[in-house]
């Protein structure tokens with residue numbers, strides 16, 4: 001993976017000790033050398049002082065220009081050894097001492113020794129001046145660097161903010177300040193989460209994870225942001241936040257200007273609708289009405305409940321609503337509530353904190369709700385949600401907050417909820433299997449999908465669409481359907497609805513060796529349609545629903561027999577999910 005994190009230059013050298021700046025290997029004297037020799041060396045090297053060492057390089061004293069001058073004025077014999085005039089009570093410094101320790105030199109230089117008295121150098125006033133002037137240049141150039149950085153930030157079109165490893169703001173540009181309606185001085189050194197709404201930058205400093213093109217709500221507007229960790233070697237030392245577009249609207253305006261310069265807003269909306277409704281095949285009156293309703297629903301932010309038998313396209317409609325809605329730029333996260341074991345459902349939906357339970361990941365895990373932030377969560381098979389989870393979901397819908405497992409605080413969420421079921425929720429409510437209050441929360445906007453047998457006008461279009469789809473997928477010439485075969489499809493009862501039709505088309509394209517699929521290529525289930533042979537009861541007290549259940553039971557029994565009891569194959573043929581088949585088998589007590 002490419003590491004996009006930014007490394008920060010080392011602006012100031014912190015190792016400003018004496019060892020770094022001292023004069024190493026200085027000229028030294030031994031005790032036996034004469035005053036005359038010292039005078040010669042002084043006049044040649046222009047030193048202020050020279051250390052006197054023994055044969056092991058241990059410091060014994062110091063001969064300075066002052067001590068030489070005194071000797072000369074006192075008419076001392078210059079052939080005497082320097083031990084006569086050397087200073088023995090000395091100030092000394094050590095290599096690791098800070099530079100400041102040497103700034104007290106009143107005159108000349110100081111010997112630098114190790115703990116065992118070995119001489120390692122001298123530090124002179126010239127050394128000190130050099131160190132200070134270089135330090136000054138470094139600070140100055142780092143100040144210039146910060147100045148350049150500020151200019152660069154301020155010339156950026158979007159907002160930029162830099163935080164340190166604790167999430168405290170250390171730099172912010174004018175554009176961001178304008179968006180926040182705050183002054184730079186007001187927000188500097190404050191925790192970023194107290195200044196910028198819905199920010200994650202402080203978390204970026206903890207996770208080191210880069211996030212690009214995320215939607216963040218600030219001042220009621222959705223904006224696109226990048227969050228980039230700043231690293232020095234392997235350490236995270238802060239994070240850079242970039243606000244790319246000041247709002248989604250601004251991005252659309254820009255995209256519109258670039259891609260659709262002359263079109264009116266209305267025609268753009270129609271184009272967008274046409275694009276996303278294209279995936280919903282069918283021109284029957286019912287389908288047309290459902291699509292019209294879909295467009296109206298998409299424009300609203302409220303929760304949607306889609307009902308319809310298995311395979312009628314509930315997820316297809318949910319995706320279209322998402323794409324046409326204001327949440328369309330965010331993620332679409334489908335969750336099949338019946339496929340997740342009850343014990344895992346809560347953590348799957350709401351996530352968990354690090355180490356929340358035995359076996360939990362040490363980094364924690366985001367739940368589906370958090371993953372769907374600024375987008376849509378699609379809760380399929382909501383009728384199968386356990387009662388305890390229903391209560392938790394109700395709270396989420398009411399308060400718009402989630403509480404990850406093991407967390408002590410709750411998190412605000414901003415997303416749209418679409419739920420779907422093939423079950424009769426009012427019946428489940430009567431049986432105390434579904435909460436009435438949750439039903440009303442979900443059913444704010446209702447979309448009911450008709451079974452395929454009630455809109456057979458859609459079948460020709462669907463068949464054409466699926467034959468083309470699978471012919472292309474299997475790299476075969478595009479196949480068609482003979483009129484008598486189509487007629488058979490139009491008179492079948494389609495218990496698995498569009499999914500069953502899709503599966504049959506897939507099998508026909510793959511298995512038929514003819515370009516035009518005839519009656520002989522149709523699967524046997526179409527010829528043994530149980531509903532054709534079903535006795536019509538004269539019992540007027542029997543409700544339509546009971547009739548339907550008898551029909552459904554008979555179809556399942558017959559299909560299962562055809563598949564020699566193979567439930568996987570039976571579910572596929574019926575166009576229902578295996579979990580749905582198992583439930584129905586249990587309901588009808590079919591073994």
Ligand SMILES: Nc1ncnc2c1ncn2[C@@H]1O[C@H](COP(=O)(O)OP(=O)(O)OP(=O)(O)O)[C@@H](O)[C@H]1O
Pocket residue numbers: 279280281282308309310311312313314315316317380421422498499502576577
């Ligand atoms: N109007 C449609 N046009 C084209 N394809 C469709 C349409 N409706 C459904 N399909 C296809 O039928 C299959 C089943 O659709 P989908 O999964 O949306 O049904 P469902 O009602 O959610 O089923 P379940 O209740 O079993 O979850 C999918 O492969 C989908 O692409």
